Amino acid sequence: MDFDAKIPDGPIEDKWTGHLESIRLVGPRNRPRYKIIVVGSGLSGGAAAASLGAMGYKVHCFCFQDSPRRAHSIAAQGGINAAKNYRNDGDSVFRLFTDTQKGGDYRAREANVYRLAECSTGIIDQAVAQGVPFAREYGGMLANRSFGGVLVQRTFYCRGETGQQLLLGANSSLAEQIRNGGVQMHTRSEMMDLVVVDGRARGIVYRDLITGQIRSESADAVVLATGGYCNVYYLSTNAKGCNVTAIWRAYKRGAAMANPNFVQIHPTCIPASGDHQSKLTLMSESLRNDGRIWVPKNQSDQRPPSEIPEEDRYYYLEERYPRFGNLVPRDVAARNAKDVCDSGMGVGPTGYGVYLDFRDAIHDQGKKVVNAKYANLFEMYERITADDPRKTPMRIYPAPHYTMGGLWVDYNLMTTIPGLFAVGEANFSDHGANRLGASSLMQCLADGYFVLPSTIGDYLSRHPSGEIGADDQHFKDVEGEVKDGLSKLMSIRGNRSASSLHRELGKLMIDYCGISRNKQGLEKALSKIPQMKEEFWAHLSVPGSDDQVNQALEHAGRLSDFYDFANLMCRDALHRDESCGCHFREEHQTPEGEALRNDDDFANVSAWQYRGEDHEAELYQEPLKFEAAPLAQRNYKT
Amino acid sequence: MKLHLRIWRQDDSQSKGHFGEYDLENVREDMSFLEMLDVLNEQLIDSGQEPVAFDSDCREGVCGMCSLVINGKAHGPLAGTTTCQLYMRHYKDGDVITIEPWRSEAFPVIRDLIVDRTAFDRIMQAGGFVTLHSGPKPEPNSIPIEPEVAEQSLDAATCIGCGACVAACPNGSAMLYTAAKISHLGLLPQGQPERYSRVKQMVEQMDKEGFGSCRNYAECEAQCPKEISINFVSQMNRDYLKATLLEPVDRRSKMNAQ
Incomplete structure (x- = not known):
């Protein structure tokens, strides 16, 4: 198996430009002969499909929602980072690179992270040209705010x-390509499997979610932009439909899965309010700019927060x-919230919540200024909890997010x-063991607008176009497997819903595999997951049929992949016998309770x-080198 | 609390629909409306009955996937609130709640409460964009934009494309949606080169999709979960009038000629 990261030679600041100048191109007359499938229409997939379509490639884009605009990138609240240095406060590409590496606790590839920082400024230019109405200052210049983990x-x-x-910016470019015929959009279509022919990805098998039909699409290359898998936790900030199926099926066809426990x-x-809870709602981290986080010192303090x-x-x-x-950074804030709640200082009905208080910000800046910054977040909070954060502090608690x-x-x-x-959140990406706020939008768009449209040409140029159609036997075989899988789910006829x-x-x-982990807990989880999987295959209920809209079937299919995926996550967390970023192994901490890395081994x-199916997954390790930003202990204290 | 639900059931776009009647107990006031439906569906699935099909995804009020006409109102009784952000504390024990899909010819029912809103995407594809490629672009601060203009544009761009405006309108008009999309770009300097061709193409597509005409009922604004102003409709009408007078010619094919 090939684990060569193919990082270009040369100093870090020249790698990407040098690579762009040396990779092979596909000429404009040949591009329409190459067909590319993009699965997912969020920021990375939508941007990639639009960019490739505009270049002249023949693109087919798939999403399970009814419109590409509904992809979960839409829910990102706070912002997008770019090393523009408009504030003259010492920002630079190098600074964004080192902040990201440090924030990720040095578990990402230097060359990728530097490229991300390099691409960041162009994203803002691209988005403004599309008509993205970024916040402006009174003089008409673009405004900025700050986010966690940076100065x-x-x-x-x-x-x-x-x-x-x-x-909406990426989708407007996608709409332009759909109109011009550069992109063919398939909505309410869910990828069910990947088709690999002679060692190359040649297409996908998908399910039409309206008619239930199983169909195939062949291509010269396949791009997965299918987002993240936080819904393995059931409750997360992800949309209900987010799932691991596309990347999991690709994994089973031979694509390696990297750092799944991160x-x-x-x-x-x-915070969650009861068993009926269907998802957790994020309150943008930008609130931490002005909100102060606290808990009552006295565990039995029953006073309303404003009177403490x-x-x-x-x-x-x-x-x-x-x-x-x-x-x-987010991991540090999350761990500390769990820590104060575990020690009994938490607030709210479950005892798992802390206060995020705007009293002082409103006092210092005035209600109007604070309101202007966060009005929609305050309203959203009030709608859900019936509390007005302008009068009483918000209650918050960590939730799986990315x-x-x-x-x-x-x-x-x-x-x-x-x-x-693989682009966007679907790849193991540039964020190492922890992502800084406002960096996911940046990575998705860097991948979609700038990186993939260049690098995919180098691959395509080495292979003749066409040659295979969706009527090929390889596709028929995979379609058969997909149909068998669905009939298996339909035939259990038990009495338990997928939910x-x-x-x-x-x-x-x-x-056992959340905010903090330990060996014993992970081993326990590993022993329980197979029992849960067994329960699923014995008692699942999927009413109705598979030739029409069947949301119970959709959920069951996604859940069936989450069991095997959860198993791999726990194995990965168990294997990584160190703490780093989000991965906090209780056995490895500094005397102050901070994550303690083991750089020699990990x-x-x-x-x-x-x-x-009957064998354990095999582990390969890609060593990381730290030349431009040498390894250092993360320190956000002094 | 205990509720009686009357829910529209329809197998597919071809079949005739009917109201299903359901009694639901132990509804908690801190449940969202969709979580209440989840509870109903879990009970149906556990007993082998087909659950009620409805659209939802982000459940944060921004993806625009959720819909539902609740007791005659799109997204229910609260102003500026999507169904997923509506909580059961606004209902009381013994309430009867009627739940229907968006009702509009241009939005055919797919199943139960799910409708086909692809007409909206086709309106966008008719011209809701700035024509460009991905790649180097001018430094954005070289074109200063008054914050007031950027904010107004964002007021329009905040539309989530859910279709409540169409469901709320007695005529099933899509003017508010189309106007919001047109105004978002029409207000910004970046949207100026295609301003008049855009309005013409998008309005024509809207008409083609079979949406009704606007009679100024203003129900769209009242029931819009993002409270988009109908002032954008007058803005669109002005631009459209100007566009018909200017009659912009689509010169793309000529420009591409070798």
């Missing part, structure tokens, strides 16, 4: 709906991390299957290779 203001934003506006637990979400005086409040982040205060792990890709974003590419089974798996995963990427 500069480099985040661009559109109120609290930056994701929606960037996605999951970001976002510190500022609305200053001396009885424990501003634990400000006290523990005086330099970064409430703006420590997955840094995903399909292993080389510098060209190609997986271990030739012709299969109730999914909730159990989610609880197990958050308890300065690498864990890439897992499928070896069949």
Whole structure:
């Protein structure tokens, strides 16, 4: 198996430009002969499909929603980073690169991260040209805010709906390509499997979610832009439909899965209120710019928060991390919230919540100014909880939010299957063991607008176009397997809904493979997952038939993949016998309770290779080199 | 609390629909409306009955996937709120709730409460974009934009494309949606080169899709979960009038000639 990351030679600042100048191109007259499938229509997939369509390639784009605009990138709230240095506060490409490496606790590939920082400024230019209405200052210049884990203001934003506006930008370019025939859009179509012919990815098998028909589409290359797998926890900030199926099926066809245990637990979400809870709602991290996080010092304090005086409040982040205060990186903020709640200081009915208080911001800046910044977030919070955060502090608690792990890709974003590419959250990406705020939009759009459209040409130029159609026997075989899988789900006819089974798996995963992990817990999870899987295959209920809209069947199919995936996540977390970023192994911490890395043994990427249903996955390790930004202990205290 | 639900059931676009009647107990006020339906569906699935099909995804009020006409109102009784953000604390024990899909000829029912809204995407594809390629672009601060203009554009761009405006309108008109999309780009300097061809093409596509005409009922604005202003409709009408006078010619094919 080929785990060569194909990182170009030369100094870090010249790698990407040098690579662009030396890779092979496909000429404009040949591009329409190459067909590319893009699965997913969010920021990375939508941007990739639009960019490739505009270049002249024949693109087929798939999404399971009814419109490409609904992809979950739309829900990103806070902003997008770019090293523009508009604030003259010492920002630069190199600074964004080192911030990202440090934030990721040095578990990402230097060359990729540097390229990401390099591409960041062009994204803002591209988005503004599309008509993305970023916030402006009074003089008409672009405005910035700051986000966790950095000491500069480099985040661009559109109120609290930056994701929606960037996605509408990408989608407008996609719409232009659909009109011009560059892209053919397949909505309400879910990828069910990948088709590999003679070692190359040659297409997909998908299910039409309206008619239930199983169909195939062949291509010269396949791009997966199918997002993350946080819904393995059942409760997460992801949309209900987010799932692991596309990348999991690709994994089973030979694409390696990298660092699956790396999951970001976002510190500022609305706490769960009961068993009926269907998802957790994120409150943008931008709130930490002005909100102060605290818990009552006295565990039995029953007073309403606004009546608790200053001396009885424990501003634990400000006290523990005086330099970064409430703006420590997400993993640090999440762990500290769990820590104060585990020690009995949490607030709210479940005891798992902390206060995020705007009292001082409103006092210092005025209600109008604070309201202008966060109005839609305040309203959203009030709608859900019936509390007005302008009058009483918000209650927040961490929730699974983003997955840094995903399909292993080389510098060209190609997986271990030739012709299969992965972009955005679906790849194991550039965020190492922890992603900084406002960096996911940046990575998705860098991949979609700038990186993939160049690197995919190098692959295509080495292969003749066409040659295979969806009527080929390889496609028929995979279609048969997909149909068999669906009939198996339909035929159980048990008495348990996928939701109730999914909730159990989610609880197990958050308890043992969530904010913090230990050997014993992970081993327990590994012994329980097969029992849960057995329960699923024995008692699942899927009413109705598979030749029409059947949402119970859709959920069951996605859940069936989550069991095997959860198993791999726990194995990965167990194997990584160190703490780094989001991956906090309780056995490995500093005397102050911070993550303690083991760079001698684990300065690498864990890439897992499928070896069949009856065999354990095989582990490969890609060593990471730290030349431009040498390894350092993360320190957000001084 | 205990509720009685009357829910529209329809197998597919070809079949005739009917109201299904359901009693649901132990509904908690901190459940969202969709979580209440989830509870109903779980009970149906556990007993081998077909669950109610409805669209939802982000459940944060921004993807625009959820819909539902609840007791005659698109997205239910609360102003500025999508169905997924509606909580059961606004209902009381013994309430009867009627739940229907978006009702419009241009949005055919696919199943139960799910409708086909692809007409909206076709309106976007008719001209809702700035023609460009991905690649180097001018430095954005070289074109200053007054914050007031950027904010107004964002007021329009905040439309989530859910279709409530169409469901709310007695005529099934899509003017508010189309106007929001046109105004978002029409207000910005980047949208100027194609401003008049855009409005013409998008309005023509809207008409082709079979949406009704606007009679200024303003129900669209009242029931829009993002509270998009109907002032954008007048803005669109002005631009459309100007476009018909200017009669912009689509010169793409000529420009591409070798």
